[in-house]
Amino acid sequence: MHLCGVPELVAAIPSKMPKKKPARPAKDVFNVDWPLFGELSRALALKVAREYDPDLVIGIATAGVVPGAAVAAMLDRPFHSMLVSRRYQAETVRETPAVFGAAPAEVRGKNVLIVDETCGSGDTLRLAIASVLNAGAADVRSAVSFKTGEFQPDFFGLETESVIVLPWDKEIIVDGELLPNPKYE
Secondary structure (H helix, E strand, O other): OOOOOHHHHHHHOOOOOOOOOOOOOOOOEEEOOHHHHHHHHHHHHHHHHHHOOOOEEEEEEOOOHHHHHHHHHHHOOOEEEEEEEOOOOOOOOOOOOEEEOOOOHHHOOOEEEEEEEEEOOOHHHHHHHHHHHHOOOOEEEEEEEEEOOOOOOOEEEEEOOOEEEOOOOOEEEEOOEEEEOHHHO
16 A cells, blocks of 8 residues: 555545635725815716716715715705714614615705715615605715725715725814824724
């Protein structure tokens, strides 16, 4: 009996052990500064203007209000906001977001652009779009600064898998002083 082939023989036997899932690599962090935010908002507004003429713009509170207001200003359209969140009034982050309050009454019969800062799963945008359509909007389109997942918004500024740190989230005011936001340390 020749034993030299034993390792090959053992390797050829299918294992009944569960296969290890590959570890997910840590996501890179994309720190967005104010000039880049301004340029992304400008690019997003231009993309929208070339294909869609909304009557009004709705920013998803909280982080989508800033790019929403910037896009609305550049399109010279009225701006409104609505709150759709996984965190609002919750001790822990919800698995799915919830709508707090109603869509603005001004959407009835109008073409509406809904803007959020990022979009991964699309859960927040789907809820916002449904809420605005239920309030009587004629047409609703979606726009995000950063497309970070599978959901395909109508318009987006940049596509990335990185964790986004927005300029207004980098620092917080504590006792009258600007300090680094501890959630990003």
